[in-house]
Amino acid sequence: MKEQEKPWQGRFDEATDKLVEEFTSSHATDRHLARHDILGSKAHAKTLARAAIISEAELAAILKGLDEVGKEIAAGAFKWSDALEDVHMHIESRLFEIIGDPAHKLHTARSRNDQVALDLRLYLRERIVLVQRLICDMQDALCALATKNISAILPGYTHLQRAQPVLLAHHLLAYFEMLSRDGERFDQMLSRVNILPLGAAALAGTTFPIDRQYTANLLGFDGVAVNSMDAVSDRDSAIEFCAAASLCMAHLSRLCEEIILWSSAEFGFVTLSDSVSTGSSIMPQKKNPDVAELVRGKTGRVYGSLMALLTLMKSLPLTYNRDMQEDKPPLFDAADTLCACLAVTARMIDNTKVNAEKMRRAASQGFLNATDLADYLAAKGLPFRRAHHAAGKAVAFALAQGKELEQLSLEELTRFDKNIQKDIYDFLTLESVVSRRKSIGGTAPQLVKKALAQAKRQIAKERRLLEKLSFEAKGQ
Numbered sequence: 001m002k003e004q005e006k007p008w009q010g011r012f013d014e015a016t017d018k019l020v021e022e023f024t025s026s027h028a029t030d031r032h033l034a035r036h037d038i039l040g041s042k043a044h045a046k047t048l049a050r051a052a053i054i055s056e057a058e059l060a061a062i063l064k065g066l067d068e069v070g071k072e073i074a075a076g077a078f079k080w081s082d083a084l085e086d087v088h089m090h091i092e093s094r095l096f097e098i099i100g101d102p103a104h105k106l107h108t109a110r111s112r113n114d115q116v117a118l119d120l121r122l123y124l125r126e127r128i129v130l131v132q133r134l135i136c137d138m139q140d141a142l143c144a145l146a147t148k149n150i151s152a153i154l155p156g157y158t159h160l161q162r163a164q165p166v167l168l169a170h171h172l173l174a175y176f177e178m179l180s181r182d183g184e185r186f187d188q189m190l191s192r193v194n195i196l197p198l199g200a201a202a203l204a205g206t207t208f209p210i211d212r213q214y215t216a217n218l219l220g221f222d223g224v225a226v227n228s229m230d231a232v233s234d235r236d237s238a239i240e241f242c243a244a245a246s247l248c249m250a251h252l253s254r255l256c257e258e259i260i261l262w263s264s265a266e267f268g269f270v271t272l273s274d275s276v277s278t279g280s281s282i283m284p285q286k287k288n289p290d291v292a293e294l295v296r297g298k299t300g301r302v303y304g305s306l307m308a309l310l311t312l313m314k315s316l317p318l319t320y321n322r323d324m325q326e327d328k329p330p331l332f333d334a335a336d337t338l339c340a341c342l343a344v345t346a347r348m349i350d351n352t353k354v355n356a357e358k359m360r361r362a363a364s365q366g367f368l369n370a371t372d373l374a375d376y377l378a379a380k381g382l383p384f385r386r387a388h389h390a391a392g393k394a395v396a397f398a399l400a401q402g403k404e405l406e407q408l409s410l411e412e413l414t415r416f417d418k419n420i421q422k423d424i425y426d427f428l429t430l431e432s433v434v435s436r437r438k439s440i441g442g443t444a445p446q447l448v449k450k451a452l453a454q455a456k457r458q459i460a461k462e463r464r465l466l467e468k469l470s471f472e473a474k475g476q
């Protein structure tokens with residue numbers, strides 16, 4: 001084969017049109033798989049040697065040559081060209097330049113179809129672990145902010161209207177829970193992703209006596225794809241990754257939206273440090289929460305990737321279709337975006353100052369203890385609906401007077417229900433309103449402190465598991 005000749009040249013008389021070369025090439029994107037491609041090719045070469053398809057000397061040359069190609073790519077010294085289409089052909093072609101003939105034996109019992117499927121899985125499992133680590137970092141940041149402000153109380157909202165007071169730590173731990181489920185989703189997908197597709201060859205399997213289990217063991221896979229046609233057609237894992245990434249971004253976007261609101265003068269609940277804020281080129285007074293806004297904006301971008309992949313794969317007949325080359329841009333973009341957003345949001349949370357006084361003031365105004373007045377009456381035996389009605393009347397009265405419920409006199413309060421007594425005033429304080437919510441998962445400080453301690457233990461456990469996780473060669 002001459003240099004720059006296509007691997008399929010045997011059947012072709014004409015050279016490829018330059019416009020077509022340009023259009024079909026994917027190396028600009030799939031070069032990010034170079035490391036994975038080389039890792040996979042080394043394992044494939046070892047498998048070929050074990051089956052005596054190539055000699056030990058050829059294997060040694062291939063392994064050495066592949067390492068060299070890897071170094072060139074990592075150093076940015078590699079020459080990429082549309083004529084060589086994708087990362088797989090580039091690596092093989094350069095290997096041939098370095099070691100000659102043995103390079104052309106490497107593609108025995110393999111097709112680019114199972115090769116690219118392998119590279120994607122190697123890429124994904126690495127990303128999954130990275131995302132899980134970044135989720136732990138994010139959770140750490142939330143726990144640290146909660147711990148630092150353990151007694152801060154702010155309004156909890158429904159419909160963005162003040163509803164009931166909650167501990168800030170409780171509010172932050174809600175995000176901890178969302179992120180825990182995200183981490184779980186990535187963890188669970190690993191068992192489906194970490195399966196070897198190589199050996200499926202083009203689509204039907206190979207005539208060569210390769211030991212696929214051996215390859216799987218070399219690459220630290222948990223199993224071997226059992227159907228060759230599925231192995232080369234399947235992009236479920238890329239879609240699953242983007243789906244989990246989308247949900248995680250949804251969670252980050254909600255947190256960021258709250259940071260944006262809370263850092264506005266209207267709320268004033270938090271102040272972001274200068275290091276995580278940006279200014280305006282015209283308005284000298286401005287300090288903007290751009291990080292949070294960008295995370296909110298990039299969420300749409302990750303959803304877009306998910307949609308692109310779902311649409312790409314819809315109705316594709318088995319097995320490989322060139323359409324599938326379009327899987328990489330959205331997948332890589334979603335993975336990069338998610339990782340960047342997790343890291344930068346954690347940094348922003350680390351640099352958030354809580355204005356506990358402002359939070360407390362907001363929680364003390366606007367009848368956030370009205371439910372408690374109703375609960376007080378219901379506890380005295382009134383049906384809750386009647387208690388609710390009486391408390392509602394009291395709110396309307398206080399509102400007209402420009403007062404809070406606890407600022408009404410006992411005489412005024414008893415007009416709405418005769419069961420109200422002096423102890424109502426202790427009942428309606430911010431601290432007692434919060435402390436009484438002791439049902440499992442409630443905002444009572446004693447529960448939140450326990451939840452926070454439990455959350456920290458959970459992160460430590462997760463980090464230990466991630467540390468132990470490795471994709472090293474198994475028992476060879």
Ligand code: ARG
Pocket residue numbers: 026030086112113116320322324325326
């Ligand atoms: N660059 C291709 C992709 O990413 C590799 C597989 C090509 N296979 C083929 N038969 N053209 O999908």
